[in-house]
Amino acid sequence: MTNNTINKIRLVQGNEACALGAIKAGATFYSGYPITPSTEVAEHIANKFPRIGRHFIQMEDEIASIGAAIGASTVGHKAFTATSGPGFSLMQELIGYAAIAEIPVVIINVMRAGPSTGLPTMPAAGDVQQARWGTHGDHSIIAISPNSVMETYYETINAFNLAEQYRTPVLLMMDEKVGHLRERFEEDEANEPVIMYRPAPKEGEKFVPYANVECGVPHILPLGKGERYHITGLTHGETGFYTAQPKAVSKFVGRLSDKIELNVDKIAKIEENYTDDAEVLVLSYGSSARSAHEAVKTLREQGHKVGMVRLITLWPFHDAKIAALCEGKKAVIVPEMNLGQMAREVQRVAKGVPVLPMCRVDGDLMTPDEIIAKVKEVL
Amino acid sequence: MRPVYEKYFRDNIPHIWCAGCGNGIVMSAFARAIEKLGYDQDDVMVVSGIGCSSRMTTYIDFNTLHTAHGRALAFATGAKLSEPRLKMFVIMGDGDAAAIGGNHFIHSCRRNIDITAIIINNAIYGMTGGQYSPLTPTGKKATTAPYGNIDRAFDIVELSRGAGATYVARGDIYHAAQLTNQIVDAANHKGFSVLEVVSTCPISYGRYNKMPKPTDMMQYIKDNTVSVQKAATMTADELKDKIIIGEHFKIENVPEYTEEHNKLVAEVKKDYLEKLKGGAK
Known part of the structure; x- marks a missing residue:
């Protein structure tokens, strides 16, 4: 260097x-x-x-x-x-x-x-x-x-x-x-x-x-x-x-x-990781997405088919793309630092797929462990 | 002076103003003032808020920005600071400038930014049908003060003085020729200039206050205005309820905001470039 x-x-x-x-x-x-x-x-x-x-x-x-x-x-x-x-x-x-x-x-x-x-x-x-x-x-x-x-x-x-x-x-x-x-x-x-x-x-x-x-x-x-x-x-x-x-x-x-x-x-910019064969999706953005990404990586290392979607652009919301990503998944988990604001959008487009909000409004960050535990509930 | 309306007015008349409204008199005085000042229309920017008077920007042919209620001075500050070559005028009503926009008004006075603020004071919210404003005199009636207004009114002259304005004049629509000159003088002052124009709203103010005809309100202004010079010779009792017109004060040599800003930027930039050239020294 x-x-x-x-x-x-x-x-x-x-x-x-x-x-x-x-x-x-x-x-x-x-x-x-x-x-x-x-x-x-x-x-x-x-x-x-x-x-x-x-x-x-x-x-x-x-x-x-x-x-x-x-x-x-x-x-x-x-x-x-x-x-x-x-x-x-x-x-x-x-x-x-x-x-x-x-x-x-x-x-x-x-x-x-x-x-x-x-x-x-x-x-x-x-x-x-x-x-x-x-x-x-x-x-x-x-x-x-x-x-x-x-x-x-x-x-x-x-x-x-x-x-x-x-x-x-x-x-x-x-x-x-x-x-x-x-x-x-x-x-x-x-x-x-x-x-x-x-x-x-x-x-x-x-x-x-x-x-x-x-x-x-x-x-x-x-x-x-x-x-x-x-x-x-x-x-x-x-x-x-x-x-x-x-x-x-x-x-x-x-x-x-x-x-x-x-x-x-x-x-709209949407980042995808491990989505190809994913059975469960974690969708997040901002700081929460850092923990979510860490959680998904760990779960993959453990052999679980979990994918990660990160919204870089929140609005306009890409209905078609998010709907396609959610299709056929066992569940979509949405960790975010509010009471489920973007989870509502995902629920709106993910027809028939359970969308589970994961909320935190106490000023603390969500930890990867919390997200891993939540994903394991649905795996 | 010959009428100059064709040159300065856009062709989207008829306007929204009621018969007997004072806004048109201010608008024609404004056109005559620009003619006197000799400004190129392309160099003039007029920013207005929301209310009857603020619709003026629709009708006059300059760079016009019709903003949100009370916020005209904030928009104008951004435009003037970034493009100080523009001749900046702000047209506001009394509610626009003194109520919802009061904060921006006092801070514009404090900064002494080179903007000419024209406050058309008809003592009422006219567009919404006659609610009392911070410039409605105590005791007058309004649709939201049907039993008489108990609020005390601002005095724009004193408010501006206290907030640090460097030029304040008051005119009125009866003395239209003087009004033209007052706009010229306010524009020629370097710094923040305030021109309060006492105007009329026969429909939403006069009707509730025993002046139902436009001429009643004109007569009221004619009878109750006294010049700054004459007022100096009168007692407080004699001046009660009088409208004192003319140039109230003008303070020279107070640093103007955009000049100070540009001076600072030039100095910092120069020092920075020298530092870069000096490298690791």
């Missing part, structure tokens, strides 16, 4: 990896409000952004934080904010604004146990259904749940890419354990991540900010660069102005969902 290689390997915390990912993704604007256990994201950005000429601001609350981020995005910046449960709750209205106005923005939620102030320094996955349904009205959303420091780095980049590509808010649903975990950090130099930018019209092409284009994602241009147009949180027609005309509204609201749901194959 050369010295140069060694220098590139570091011990990095999950929240720092998130900040590094945002920098790599080309984020130029951060606005946030301090909250445990996400604060290190803001601290790293406050430290690094000025060095590279980018913008950091600490706002008066989480609503202002996401508002400022969306504002910066409307004038062309890749913008993001980071928070945890209470702040995520406050942000919900403007997550909906970004969804309806189709403004790219990334929201990092380092989940802690709730409800309310809950267990501020302990992990949970209690916000995963809130991520899907937290804001009012119909729309789709993209939410990602990394389970390691390196994955946090790459999935933060992916979150920005998806936000730009689909003109939508993207939620990076970390949890306290992933956020505060320290692991080996080494970029894969052979595979430089692709960095994407929002779709702009070609030279001479007419710009219609909310065009009902076939791909579902109309072009977007920054405000203030010569193309004057209007952005609103009201339902709007193709030019961006308010409409209450039922046909136009129906088409528009439909497009907000379709542009994501119809691209689920491209968006």
